[in-house]
Amino acid sequence: MRRELVRALSLVSVAWLAAVFIAVAIGVRHEVDELMDGALQEAAEILYGLVALGNSSGPSTAAGSMLAPPHNEGLVWQVVDERQQVVLRSQQAPSSPLLPAFAAGLSDSPLDWRVYAMRLPAAGQALYVGQPVRDRVQSRYKATIVVGASALAVGILCVAWLRRRIVEAMKPLQELSLQVKHYDPMRAETDLPAPSREEFQDIREAIRELGHRLAGRVQGERAFSAHAAHALRTPLAGMEAQLAVAMKEASDSARPRLERTREAVHRLKRVVTSLLALFRSAEELNLEDIDVEELMLLLPVESLAVHVDPGCRVRGDANLLAAALANLLDNSSRHGARECWVSCRTEGDRQTLTLTDDGPGVTEAQRAALQLGLDHATDLDAGGLGLKLAALIARAHRGKLVIEPAPAGRTGLSVSIVLWADGPEEAGAGSSPA
Amino acid sequence: MRLLLVEDDEILGEGIRDYLRIEGHLVDWFTRLIDAQTVVSEPYDALLVDWQLPDGSGVDWVRRLRGKGMTLPILVMTARDLLSDRVTGLDSGADDYLVKPFETEELAARIRAVRRRFSGHGTPRVRIGSVEIDSNARAVSRGGKPVNLTAREWALLDALITRSGRVVSKSDLDALLTGFKGEAASNSLEVHVFNLRRKLGREIVQTVRGVGYRIPL
Numbered sequence: 014m015r016r017e018l019v020r021a022l023s024l025v026s027v028a029w030l031a032a033v034f035i036a037v038a039i040g041v042r043h044e045v046d047e048l049m050d051g052a053l054q055e056a057a058e059i060l061y062g063l064v065a066l067g068n069s070s071g072p073s074t075a076a077g078s079m080l081a082p083p084h085n086e087g088l089v090w091q092v093v094d095e096r097q098q099v100v101l102r103s104q105q106a107p108s109s110p111l112l113p114a115f116a117a118g119l120s121d122s123p124l125d126w127r128v129y130a131m132r133l134p135a136a137g138q139a140l141y142v143g144q145p146v147r148d149r150v151q152s153r154y155k156a157t158i159v160v161g162a163s164a165l166a167v168g169i170l171c172v173a174w175l176r177r178r179i180v181e182a183m184k185p186l187q188e189l190s191l192q193v194k195h196y197d198p199m200r201a202e203t204d205l206p207a208p209s210r211e212e213f214q215d216i217r218e219a220i221r222e223l224g225h226r227l228a229g230r231v232q233g234e235r236a237f238s239a240h241a242a243h244a245l246r247t248p249l250a251g252m253e254a255q256l257a258v259a260m261k262e263a264s265d266s267a268r269p270r271l272e273r274t275r276e277a278v279h280r281l282k283r284v285v286t287s288l289l290a291l292f293r294s295a296e297e298l299n300l301e302d303i304d305v306e307e308l309m310l311l312l313p314v315e316s317l318a319v320h321v322d323p324g325c326r327v328r329g330d331a332n333l334l335a336a337a338l339a340n341l342l343d344n345s346s347r348h349g350a351r352e353c354w355v356s357c358r359t360e361g362d363r364q365t366l367t368l369t370d371d372g373p374g375v376t377e378a379q380r381a382a383l384q385l386g387l388d389h390a391t392d393l394d395a396g397g398l399g400l401k402l403a404a405l406i407a408r409a410h411r412g413k414l415v416i417e418p419a420p421a422g423r424t425g426l427s428v429s430i431v432l433w434a435d436g437p438e439e440a441g442a443g444s445s446p447a
Numbered sequence: 448m449r450l451l452l453v454e455d456d457e458i459l460g461e462g463i464r465d466y467l468r469i470e471g472h473l474v475d476w477f478t479r480l481i482d483a484q485t486v487v488s489e490p491y492d493a494l495l496v497d498w499q500l501p502d503g504s505g506v507d508w509v510r511r512l513r514g515k516g517m518t519l520p521i522l523v524m525t526a527r528d529l530l531s532d533r534v535t536g537l538d539s540g541a542d543d544y545l546v547k548p549f550e551t552e553e554l555a556a557r558i559r560a561v562r563r564r565f566s567g568h569g570t571p572r573v574r575i576g577s578v579e580i581d582s583n584a585r586a587v588s589r590g591g592k593p594v595n596l597t598a599r600e601w602a603l604l605d606a607l608i609t610r611s612g613r614v615v616s617k618s619d620l621d622a623l624l625t626g627f628k629g630e631a632a633s634n635s636l637e638v639h640v641f642n643l644r645r646k647l648g649r650e651i652v653q654t655v656r657g658v659g660y661r662i663p664l
Contacts, residue, residue, distance in 0.1 A: 245526075246526035246546075246547040246548050247456045247459060247526055247547055247548075248456070248458070248459075249547065250456075250526075250547035250548035251456055251457075251459035251462055252458070252548075253462070253550055253551065254458075254459055254461075254462025254463050254466060255458060255461070256462075257462065257466050257550065257551035258462055258465040258466045258469065258551075261466065261469045278548075
């Protein structure tokens with residue numbers, strides 16, 4: 014904003030100075046002309062008296078000019094007869110008439126003279142008093158330059174002063190902007206200090222009020238998250254412990270059923286973990302460079318052989334991506350896959366983590382419906398919770414989930430978690446999964 | 448081992464207690480801190496404490512116990528999985544931190560691990576002369592030949608191994624064997640010590656007259 018203001022001021026100032034200069038030039042020209050015309054006329058009237066005393070008896074040279082010691086003449090004069098012949102002139106007046114024909118008063122000569130003409134008492138004679146146009150132009154120029162330059166200098170000084178005043182006036186606003194940029198309502202040490210200008214006090218209070226409301230909401234959600242975590246995790250742990258005991262005590266015939274129950278508990282555990290991680294990520298992502306191969310080692314992959322491309326790395330929230338991959342692996346396993354291949358691809362900021370399985374896959378119509386449901390998050394029946402969770406996690410990373418048929422040679426599906434499709438996220442910056 | 452479990456959830460607490468008993472441990476389970484505090488000074492081998500208890504914070508209790516000089520291995524169990532929570536739990540003095548829901552096999556393994564660290568035995572296998580003891584597998588051999596121990600004999604041997612080099616009082620060992628289920632009422636402590644010596648060699652357990660017993664380092 015400061016730059017815009019200064020730019021506007023500069024443009025206005027330049028335009029103002031140009032207008033002032035033009036006005037000065039016009040005014041000076043008018044005044045100079047008026048002054049010099051007045052002087053010309055006055056000189057003519059004075060000379061009229063002298064010449065009217067009798068020009069035939071006056072001293073003159075052979076060329077008809079009045080005798081006088083050498084001097085510069087700012088004004089020249091001529092006495093011409095009825096035939097426009099010069100009968101008498103000043104020393105530096107031209108020998109040809111200043112005007113081609115008599116025209117009383119002020120007129121411009123084709124010989125670049127400004128001329129004032131008067132009739133003399135003697136019959137047919139006229140007095141021409143002339144001033145070189147060159148002198149007039151020089152006078153205008155000098156006056157314009159002097160006055161214009163003075164006006165310009167004053168104008169430039171005023172602009173510089175105004176610019177500095179604006180910069181100083183904008184400084185508190187810049188400081189406030191910087192403070193707001195670093196303001197974190199969850200951290201008391203970043204609270205906005207009292208502004209140096211009273212007029213910004215209301216803005217500061219409004220921002221702080223908004224921050225307090227936001228902090229209150231975040232704290233409420235965190236507290237809920239903690240309670241929800243306890244309420245969900247503890248019963249799951251209880252189920253797990255009881256099943257472990259039951260499996261130890263059960264007969265051989267009962268053990269398989271208990272094992273399946275335990276698998277269901279593990280799946281529920283993964284979903285709960287994913288949901289809690291998603292809920293928490295609404296505050297901020299914990300971004301890090303992830304070795305996908307190492308991440309896969311931590312995931313439960315019973316009955317599934319997983320092959321990870323060497324050097325497969327992505328940047329993201331490890332907990333969320335682990336939850337997404339766990340859900341996708343679980344999907345593959347439940348839909349009959351026995352092997353999975355995990356690969357990575359990077360194009361600029363965009364990173365793609367693809368999981369391909371050898372399951373039976375789906376028809377093209379089913380695949381398209383799944384993709385549509387995930388893209389618009391409207392069709393609650395399209396795809397299971399695992400896919401939806403993976404899609405939300407991709408969205409939390411400014412990306413999306415893409416479902417495609419497995420590449421040639423394989424029968425199943427390829428599910429790609431595309432990360433940073435909308436540009437990179439700054440580390441620690443928040444991104445809502447919803 | 449004799450374990451003190453403080454967990455308010457009935458289903459989880461019962462499951463953990465029963466699983467660890469199957470594993471051969473003696474487990475005293477309480478649902479409230481106030482009840483656990485009355486028995487914590489007894490000779491337990493490890494404490495398993497839930498963070499969020501109805502009458503207080505398990506982590507705060509751990510902090511107080513450490514402040515009083517208690518050195519027993521302590522595992523904190525909790526639904527809190529944030530890094531900050533894990534740091535708080537461990538900084539309170541806990542030796543390990545388990546996030547719910549965990550698998551009971553993992554809980555049992557972590558209990559064995561902290562117990563090994565506490566006893567100075569970095570590995571689950573300990574060798575004393577010709578006797579080799581594998582606490583993970585609960586297997587004992589002498590001269591390469593497996594030796595069968597009863598549950599009480601194993602509990603007694605395990606209690607002495609984890610305090611190897613130190614004298615364990617008779618009263619502590621009696622308390623360990625008290626309330627053991629699944630076997631006929633015991634004879635005296637001396638009978639079990641005699642049986643251990645018979646099976647593993649006289650040198651395995653040393654008598655400290657008037658005080659108790661110890662296994663030499």
